[in-house]
Amino acid sequence: MTELRGVGIGLGVAQGPVARMAEPFPPPEDVDSTRSAEEEGARVRDAVAAVARELEQRGAQAGGAARDVLEAQAMMAEDPALLTEVDTRVGDGKTGERAVWEAFASFRDQLTALGGYLGERAADLDDVAQRVIARLRGVPAPGIPDPGHPFVLVAKDLAPADTALLNLDMVLALITTEGGPTSHTAILAREKNIVAVVGAADAGSLTDGTVVIVDAAAGVVTVAPSQDELDRAENRAAARASAATAPVTPGALADGTPVPLLANLGKPEGAAEAVELGAEGVGLFRTEFLFLSANAAPTVAEQRDAYTRLLSAFPGKKVVVRVLDAGADKPLPFLNDSHEENPALGLRGLRALRASEDILREQLTALAEADAATRATPEGPADLWVMAPMVSTVEETEYFVAMAREYGVKTAGVMVEVPSSALLADRILAHADFASIGTNDLTQYTLAADRLLGSVAAFQDPWHPAVLRLVREVGAAGAALGKPVGICGEAAADPLLAVVLVGLGATTLSMAPTALADVRASLLSHTLDDARRVAEAALAADGAASAREAARAASASQKVTQP
Incomplete structure (x- = not known):
C-alpha cells in the first residue's frame, strides 16, 4: 500500500479500479504538405468550425458552469489571431495538422508565461488543438475510456469537453497528475460533486485495474489498499451519504451555538438548489457573471433585474453581495485591460473600481433599487449586505462604507483577503459593519503562491498556521467590537477546518451548496469549547499538514464522530 498526495476537490471518499485516459496525439510530422495552401487553409477552417460547434453543443447539453466553460473554449478555438498564426504556417507549406499544432502550442506557451487565470487556460488550448487535429485526420479525439465497469479515472488533466459530460454512473472519482484547485477539472468536479484529487504528480505511475481509494477530504490516493482500509472508506462514504439525506436544520454546534451556513453563488439561477440543500442565506454572491462576458458594463436596469x-x-x-471583483488577471475592456507584470498584485478588486468609480456607483444604484423592489415580499424582504473585495487599508474601508451609505446600503462590509487587512482588522471593523474572510486569496498572499498556478498548488492550503493566525486576528477583532466575521473561501467547505474556523472566531460559514450537509454534520459533533481546543491544536503546528493532523487528533480525543 502506498499513498499519493495532491489537492482534494470535494469532501468525499470513493474507491475502485483505475482506468487511464488515452494519451494525447504526438506532434504531427513536420513535412511539406502535398496540398495547396488554399486547400490546407480550407481544411483547417472547416475543422476548427466543426470543433467549435461541437463544444457549444456539449455545453448546451451539460448546462451550468460547464456551458460557460465550453462556450469560452469554442471562442478560443476561433480566435482570429490564433487562426492567423495557423494561416501563416500553412502559407509556409506546412500541413494543416502541423500548422495547428505549432500555432496552438505557441499561444499556449504565451498563456502559461502570463500565469494566473490565463495560465490556467493553457490546457484548454491543448485540448482544442487535439480535437482539431483529430478532425483533420478523420479519427476520434482522445477521450474518456470505457472499460465496461465503474472506474476511477486517471488523466494528466481533463479537458472541459470531457469533464462536462462524464457518466457519473461509471466514473467513481477523478485523479489528475496536473492542474490546480481552480483548473476546469476542479471547478466542474465541485459542481458535479465528484470526488477528485488533482495535481497528484505521481499518479502517472498508476496502471489500469489497480484498486485505489480517493480521499478528497485528505487529498490522498491510497494505492492497493488493504481490505480493512477499503471497509473504512466504504463506511465513511455511507456515513456521508446518510448525512446528506438527513433533515436539514440550521447550522449550529453541539451546545446550540448558532453558526449559520450560507451559500456561495455566481448566478441567481443557483438560488433554488442552494435553498434545497439547506442554505440559510447567501454568504457570497459574485457579481462578475454580469460583467465578464460583456464588452461594455451592464446597465443599471440589467443589474437591478439580476x-x-x-x-x-x-x-x-x-x-451578502460582493461588488465587482475583476481587473488584472481577468481584464475587462471597460475597467482595466492594461498589461501588468504581476497581475495578482495589480489593479484589481476595489482598486480597479476606484479607478473607474462610475461602475461602482452604478452597481450600488442597482443594488439599492433591487433592495427597494423586494421590500414588499410577503415572507419579508431579504437582508441585503454589500461588501468590497481586496480591501487592504483602513482608508479603503472608509471610502467604500461611505459610498455604500450614500446609496442607502444599510450593512456595508469588506473582504479580508490580504494580510494587511487581517492585521488591521480591529481598525477596519471600527468602520465596517462586518468582515468576510476570503481564504483562497488570503492563503495566496500569505504564502506568496499564486492560487491559480498548479505548480505551487501545494502551498495553497488554508490549514497553514500562518493563515489560521490571521483568521484568529480577524475573529478576535470581530468579537471585541461585536461585528460579524464570515468565511466565504473554500476553507469553509472542509468539515474539520470549518470547526477550526469557528474556534478562531468565525460567526458564519459560506460555501458551495453541495458542501453544506458535510459541514452541518461536523459542527453538530463539536461544542464551542471543543472547536476552540481543536483550533489551538492546529495553531500550534508548524505547517499545513501537521496542523490538519493535530486538529484531527484533538477532535478524536474529544470522542466526537466526524462524518
Missing part, C-alpha cells in the same frame, strides 16, 4: 431575482429567492434571509 439582483432582484437573487433577493426574491431568499425572503427574510441574509444575502
Whole structure:
C-alpha cells in the first residue's frame, strides 16, 4: 500500500479500479504538405468550425458552469489571431495538422508565461488543438475510456469537453497528475460533486485495474489498499451519504451555538438548489457573471433585474453581495485591460473600481433599487449586505462604507483577503459593519503562491498556521467590537477546518451548496469549547499538514464522530 498526495476537490471518499485516459496525439510530422495552401487553409477552417460547434453543443447539453466553460473554449478555438498564426504556417507549406499544432502550442506557451487565470487556460488550448487535429485526420479525439465497469479515472488533466459530460454512473472519482484547485477539472468536479484529487504528480505511475481509494477530504490516493482500509472508506462514504439525506436544520454546534451556513453563488439561477440543500442565506454572491462576458458594463436596469431575482429567492434571509471583483488577471475592456507584470498584485478588486468609480456607483444604484423592489415580499424582504473585495487599508474601508451609505446600503462590509487587512482588522471593523474572510486569496498572499498556478498548488492550503493566525486576528477583532466575521473561501467547505474556523472566531460559514450537509454534520459533533481546543491544536503546528493532523487528533480525543 502506498499513498499519493495532491489537492482534494470535494469532501468525499470513493474507491475502485483505475482506468487511464488515452494519451494525447504526438506532434504531427513536420513535412511539406502535398496540398495547396488554399486547400490546407480550407481544411483547417472547416475543422476548427466543426470543433467549435461541437463544444457549444456539449455545453448546451451539460448546462451550468460547464456551458460557460465550453462556450469560452469554442471562442478560443476561433480566435482570429490564433487562426492567423495557423494561416501563416500553412502559407509556409506546412500541413494543416502541423500548422495547428505549432500555432496552438505557441499561444499556449504565451498563456502559461502570463500565469494566473490565463495560465490556467493553457490546457484548454491543448485540448482544442487535439480535437482539431483529430478532425483533420478523420479519427476520434482522445477521450474518456470505457472499460465496461465503474472506474476511477486517471488523466494528466481533463479537458472541459470531457469533464462536462462524464457518466457519473461509471466514473467513481477523478485523479489528475496536473492542474490546480481552480483548473476546469476542479471547478466542474465541485459542481458535479465528484470526488477528485488533482495535481497528484505521481499518479502517472498508476496502471489500469489497480484498486485505489480517493480521499478528497485528505487529498490522498491510497494505492492497493488493504481490505480493512477499503471497509473504512466504504463506511465513511455511507456515513456521508446518510448525512446528506438527513433533515436539514440550521447550522449550529453541539451546545446550540448558532453558526449559520450560507451559500456561495455566481448566478441567481443557483438560488433554488442552494435553498434545497439547506442554505440559510447567501454568504457570497459574485457579481462578475454580469460583467465578464460583456464588452461594455451592464446597465443599471440589467443589474437591478439580476439582483432582484437573487433577493426574491431568499425572503427574510441574509444575502451578502460582493461588488465587482475583476481587473488584472481577468481584464475587462471597460475597467482595466492594461498589461501588468504581476497581475495578482495589480489593479484589481476595489482598486480597479476606484479607478473607474462610475461602475461602482452604478452597481450600488442597482443594488439599492433591487433592495427597494423586494421590500414588499410577503415572507419579508431579504437582508441585503454589500461588501468590497481586496480591501487592504483602513482608508479603503472608509471610502467604500461611505459610498455604500450614500446609496442607502444599510450593512456595508469588506473582504479580508490580504494580510494587511487581517492585521488591521480591529481598525477596519471600527468602520465596517462586518468582515468576510476570503481564504483562497488570503492563503495566496500569505504564502506568496499564486492560487491559480498548479505548480505551487501545494502551498495553497488554508490549514497553514500562518493563515489560521490571521483568521484568529480577524475573529478576535470581530468579537471585541461585536461585528460579524464570515468565511466565504473554500476553507469553509472542509468539515474539520470549518470547526477550526469557528474556534478562531468565525460567526458564519459560506460555501458551495453541495458542501453544506458535510459541514452541518461536523459542527453538530463539536461544542464551542471543543472547536476552540481543536483550533489551538492546529495553531500550534508548524505547517499545513501537521496542523490538519493535530486538529484531527484533538477532535478524536474529544470522542466526537466526524462524518
